[in-house]
Amino acid sequence: xxxxxxxxxxxxxxxxxxxxxxxxxxxxxxxxxxxxxxxxxxxxxxxxxxxxxxxxxxxxxxxxxxxxxxxxxxxxxxxxxxxxxxxxxxxxxxxxxxxxxxxxxxxxxxxxxxxxxxxxxxxxxxxxxxxxxxxxxxxxxxxxxxxxxxxxxxxxxxxxxxxxxxxxxxxxxxxxxxxxxxxxxxxxxxxxxxxxxxxxxxxxxxxxxxxxxxxxxxxxxxxxxxxxxxxxxxxxxxxxxxxxxxxxxxxxxxxxxxxxxxxxxxxxxxxxxxxxxxxxxxxxxxxxxxxxxxxxxxxxxxxxxxxxxxxxxxxxxxxxxxxxxxxxxxxxxxxxxxxxxxxxxxxxxxxxxxxxxxxxxxxxxxxxxxxxxxxxxxxxxxxxxxxxxxxxxxxxxxxxxxxxxxxxxxxxxxxxxxxxxxxxxxxxxxxxxxxxxxxxxxxxxxxxxxxxxxxxxxxxxxxxxxxxxxxxxxxxxxxxxxxxxxxxxxxxxxxxxxxxxxxxxxxxxxxxxxxxxxxxxxxxxxxxxxxxxxxxxxxxxxxxxxxxxxxxxxxxxxxxxxxxxxxxxxxxxxxxxxxxxxxxxxxxxxxxxxxxxxxxxxxxxxxxxxxxxxxxxxxxxxxxxxxxxxxxxxxxxxxxxxxxxxxxxxxxxxxxxxxxxxxxxxxxxxxxxxxxxxxxxxxxxxxxxxxxxxxxxxxxxxxxxxxxxxxxxxxxxxxxxxxxxxxxxxxxxxxxxxxxxxxxxxxxxxxxxxxxxxxxxxxxxxxxxxxxxxxxxxxxxxxxxxxxxxxxxxxxxxxxxxxx
Numbered sequence: 001x002x003x004x005x006x007x008x009x010x011x012x013x014x015x016x017x018x019x020x021x022x023x024x025x026x027x028x029x030x031x032x033x034x035x036x037x038x039x040x041x042x043x044x045x046x047x048x049x050x051x052x053x054x055x056x057x058x059x060x061x062x063x064x065x066x067x068x069x070x071x072x073x074x075x076x077x078x079x080x081x082x083x084x085x086x087x088x089x090x091x092x093x094x095x096x097x098x099x100x101x102x103x104x105x106x107x108x109x110x111x112x113x114x115x116x117x118x119x120x121x122x123x124x125x126x127x128x129x130x131x132x133x134x135x136x137x138x139x140x141x142x143x144x145x146x147x148x149x150x151x152x153x154x155x156x157x158x159x160x161x162x163x164x165x166x167x168x169x170x171x172x173x174x175x176x177x178x179x180x181x182x183x184x185x186x187x188x189x190x191x192x193x194x195x196x197x198x199x200x201x202x203x204x205x206x207x208x209x210x211x212x213x214x215x216x217x218x219x220x221x222x223x224x225x226x227x228x229x230x231x232x233x234x235x236x237x238x239x240x241x242x243x244x245x246x247x248x249x250x251x252x253x254x255x256x257x258x259x260x261x262x263x264x265x266x267x268x269x270x271x272x273x274x275x276x277x278x279x280x281x282x283x284x285x286x287x288x289x290x291x292x293x294x295x296x297x298x299x300x301x302x303x304x305x306x307x308x309x310x311x312x313x314x315x316x317x318x319x320x321x322x323x324x325x326x327x328x329x330x331x332x333x334x335x336x337x338x339x340x341x342x343x344x345x346x347x348x349x350x351x352x353x354x355x356x357x358x359x360x361x362x363x364x365x366x367x368x369x370x371x372x373x374x375x376x377x378x379x380x381x382x383x384x385x386x387x388x389x390x391x392x393x394x395x396x397x398x399x400x401x402x403x404x405x406x407x408x409x410x411x412x413x414x415x416x417x418x419x420x421x422x423x424x425x426x427x428x429x430x431x432x433x434x435x436x437x438x439x440x441x442x443x444x445x446x447x448x449x450x451x452x453x454x455x456x457x458x459x460x461x462x463x464x465x466x467x468x469x470x471x472x473x474x475x476x477x478x479x480x481x482x483x484x485x486x487x488x489x490x491x492x493x494x495x496x497x498x499x500x501x502x503x504x505x506x507x508x509x510x511x512x513x514x515x516x517x518x519x520x521x522x523x524x525x526x527x528x529x530x531x532x533x534x535x536x537x538x539x540x541x542x543x544x545x546x547x548x549x550x551x552x553x554x555x556x557x558x559x560x561x562x563x564x565x566x567x568x569x570x571x572x573x574x575x576x577x578x579x580x581x582x583x584x585x586x587x588x589x590x591x592x593x594x595x596x597x598x599x600x601x602x603x604x605x606x607x608x609x610x611x612x613x614x615x616x617x618x619x620x621x622x623x624x625x626x627x628x629x630x631x632x633x634x635x636x637x638x639x640x641x642x643x644x645x646x647x648x649x650x651x652x653x654x655x656x657x658x659x660x661x662x663x664x665x666x667x668x669x670x671x672x673x674x675x676x677x678x679x680x681x682x683x684x685x686x687x688x689x690x691x692x693x694x695x696x697x698x699x700x701x702x703x704x705x706x707x708x709x710x711x712x713x714x715x716x717x718x719x720x721x722x723x724x725x726x727x728x729x730x731x732x733x734x735x736x737x738x739x740x741x742x743x744x745x746x747x748x749x750x751x752x753x754x755x756x757x758x759x760x761x762x763x764x765x766x767x768x769x770x771x772x773x774x775x776x777x778x779x780x781x782x783x784x785x786x787x788x789x790x791x792x793x794x795x796x797x798x799x800x801x802x803x804x
């Protein structure tokens with residue numbers, strides 16, 4: 001069976017000779033682009049292009065405006081931004097770095113490094129509100145006094161030794177070498193953060209690539225060639241271009257007047273007074289008391305228009321048109337949101353942009369920008385990620401409205417996530433308490449309660465079935481355009497309730513709707529089919545879902561999320577337990593093994609395929625649960641050694657798939673290949689530590705969610721008398737007398753060994769998911785919110801005999 005799984009997942013990867021050769025070619029290309037003697041001029045003379053028809057490339061200019069969103073763009077108020085979007089491609093931009101909100105300094109630092117980074121130092125200001133945690137550090141403007149090799153004699157011996165090598169090249173014309181004083185304090189928050197930050201990667205990659213000279217270029221066109229450098233204008237741009245020592249090789253007051261291939265311009269931020277303070281002269285990192293956002297946005301557009309005119313005036317004759325990029329590199333407000341990204345120029349048609357990391361049209365993340373810009377410049381980057389364009393014939397306003405709707409969906413989901421989570425917690429606790437009160441022998445025996453006990457039991461079954469429909473309703477809500485309603489929050493609520501109600505009704509349709517087993521089986525099967533179909537078609541329901549992942553958070557953009565994996569695991573094994581029981585009752589002995597193998601392998605393929613589920617830990621959990629189920633159905637006694645072998649075998653299969661995914665080019669890898677690369681580069685332990693920290697953070701932020709799992713265990717073991725199923729706990733013991741007070745009928749329910757095996761497989765899967773999945777505490781917690789209602793609904797089938 002393991003061989004079959006490897007074969008299926010390999011087919012899903014699409015790895016063949018072409019993929020392997022592509023990876024090899026990519027490595028060779030990287031080596032050929034590296035200069036051999038450290039000289040850009042030598043590299044320029046050796047890097048000859050075979051394209052004789054294409055004119056020399058025009059300058060690429062990035063304008064950073066932290067805080068700017070798609071919703072800010074208006075044809076009247078922001079004509080320059082609207083014009084750029086009309087002629088080019090646009091996307092919502094996730095600016096999440098480290099922490100829930102991204103200060104402009106962190107956004108600029110992450111942009112230049114192509115990795116998540118946080119900028120220090122911690123903000124200290126006399127007028128800062130000590131109760132306001134949403135404060136940004138002061139941006140440090142670089143100094144240009146020439147002291148780039150030592151800082152007042154305090155440079156370390158290592159810095160002094162490497163200064164000639166690191167900063168020996170002269171700055172380009174119209175620029176100077178500058179240093180950000182105290183850059184160690186800026187880098188300090190990244191120490192021990194679990195993220196590797198390559199400071200100034202973008203600027204270094206452009207410089208090391210050298211110039212590309214089209215073959216047959218005559219003397220006239222040679223004057224149009226640009227220098228292999230990055231001109232940084234403004235403090236934010238300096239943060240992006242600074243190397244690990246805080247040195248900015250090409251700092252300037254006018255990046256557009258230089259001959260650098262790439263210009264990076266800090267146009268200031270759009271924010272609120274409680275977020276930004278301590279102004280830098282001539283830069284908008286603070287706002288006056290009478291701050292008005294629309295006025296601020298209009299001012300940013302005016303500044304942009306002035307600079308765009310300068311771009312046109314400074315364009316070299318004979319060169320291609322310049323490429324203009326506008327990016328909202330930071331939140332600059334207390335509310336994290338998706339920001340704006342616009343790219344206009346050669347190669348950017350009107351439409352939307354995405355990347356291999358998001359796989360979602362109209363969505364980019366801040367770590368995509370540096371490698372994407374390098375791809376535009378035909379420069380190799382470590383991540384090999386480019387911008388994927390999806391052209392459209394829609395008019396500009398329609399494109400803006402579509403992007404605004406998606407951004408609004410993300411914002412609304414984020415604002416209502418806590419409410420939804422707490423509501424689910426409360427519903428679970430009410431169900432938990434109802435089990436404790438209504439199924440207690442002594443309570444039901446008073447005042448004639450025993451005569452109504454079976455009715456109460458069945459009522460709990462109906463409530464449980466409705467509760468079990470809610471999680472999938474949270475996913476199906478994505479099918480409705482609720483974010484375009486006047487009140488998106490109300491639209492989201494109605495969509496979740498409405499879709500859950502549809503699922504509930506579908507579970508009641510005959511023939512399966514005549515029995516409790518049929519209803520639960522139908523609901524579990526519907527969960528499986530919906531999730532599998534969604535993952536196979538791009539995981540659109542997972543994104544922007546209350547139980548999926550949010551683009552603002554940016555932890556994941558495609559594939560199977562943690563909570564979706566929990567529902568998938570529980571639904572799979574409860575469905576298989578019911579299906580095997582149904583087949584065995586009808587004498588289909590061979591099908592008792594064949595059906596779980598076929599359905600289980602299909603589920604592993606859906607979850608593990610890097611193009612679909614791309615869920616590493618979740619796939620191991622499903623595979624481990626499947627092996628446990630098949631072992632029990634085959635009457636194989638499970639020992640600790642065999643359970644350990646099942647776990648190791650599951651892990652080995654996934655490591656093998658991760659290796660195959662790693663063989664693909666860097667830009668085409670999924671989470672599997674990225675994880676294997678982290679093992680190869682030695683970053684795996686650092687990443688594991690960060691994931692463990694995320695688990696602890698979830699417990700701190702939502703302790704109610706964290707205790708759902710132990711409460712579910714108590715409910716199953718005590719309230720439903722599951723302990724009596726085990727031989728070591730007999731009715732006459734102290735534990736037996738305790739649990740015998742409760743009238744749950746899981747012991748009767750689990751006299752059906754097939755259903756019992758399905759339950760144990762589900763518990764195994766949730767347990768493995770807890771250990772191996774990112775932020776894994778959410779897996780058993782969410783799974784319990786489906787598993788316990790399923791079991792309560794199934795126990796209602798025995799309501800009459802339970803209360804005789």
